[in-house]
């Protein structure tokens with residue numbers, strides 16, 4: 001018997017939402033519902049901060065779906081994604097912005113550039129970038145971090161530099177921007193160049209031009225690594241940006257569920273298309289340890305990232321747990337790595353894995 005989507009939706013609507021009033025359908029949690037090879041697959045979109053509350057909801061949803069006529073097996077996954085903003089596509093055939101404007105000193109003192117990317121928004125790419133940057137700086141390296149997410153710059157919040165404006169200094173006939181140093185990292189964000197928190201409405205070429213300027217017209221000085229927190233997505237705009245920046249390697253951040261990993265594959269394909277080596281995959285929100293019972297919960301699924309990294313022939317760089325302190329410290333402007341708590345150890349390991357892989361790749365190239 002074929003199944004009816006209406007009946008499945010009605011079944012899901014019998015489950016109350018643990019955060020908003022009403023049921024999970026009314027609360028807009030259902031991101032997709034699809035019958036794939038005889039298994040009814042549903043994706044529920046949940047806020048990362050409340051993910052734990054949805055753990056029993058996943059099970060309940062799976063159970064009610066399996067009572068629907070025509071459904072023999074159901075699979076429900078939780079997703080922490082939010083739709084990623086598009087930074088405006090380039091029209092086919094448009095020339096790229098020049099990689100480095102004439103006369104600009106460029107990256108002579110920047111040893112390696114690493115792009116940190118994710119196919120979807122909200123998977124924790126900026127949180128990972130900030131913590132890895134601080135962990136690298138703590139290990140004695142000279143580190144810069146450029147927030148290339150022009151429509152949703154989160155770096156100032158993560159580093160506690162909100163409201164600060166970058167100074168421009170004159171060098172000969174041109175002006176260069178002085179990055180803002182925080183937690184041992186030289187940081188640069190478009191938010192430092194715009195007064196107040198006004199929304200940024202630049203599109204396409206303007207966006208790319210602004211990012212190029214932030215990259216080349218900033219007085220980075222001597223850096224061992226410059227990390228670029230890329231805008232989420234794998235569209236033309238991100239591809240163009242990757243070509244512009246031409247990093248020495250790219251790191252893909254993903255959450256464990258299959259949906260995110262499917263997208264992570266698109267990220268790997270994008271970088272490969274423009275010959276940028278993929279250094280590896282970081283799995284964020286991999287496991288949640290219940291503070292009350294100590295039990296470990298794989299809220300967003302388990303095992304997929306490592307398997308996918310293997311299949312894609314890229315390194316599995318490591319995992320960061322889903323932990324309240326990671327979000328709290330990000331909101332407070334002190335990356336958890338800077339606070340030297342038990343959590344900082346995860347980022348020290350991740351940073352080391354990224355450094356080793358980047359050095360190894362650079363030697364091979």
Ligand SMILES: Nc1ncnc2c1ncn2[C@@H]1O[C@H](COP(=O)(O)OP(=O)(O)OP(=O)(O)O)[C@@H](O)[C@H]1O
Nearest residue numbers: 048121122123124125126127321322323326327330
């Ligand atoms: N491991 C984690 N544990 C707890 N909270 C996390 C973790 N990683 C990220 N978060 C939280 O998830 C939210 C999204 O993270 P973040 O802004 O880093 O994602 P993003 O992928 O950069 O998003 P976007 O680029 O779409 O803005 C933030 O509130 C952040 O504090």
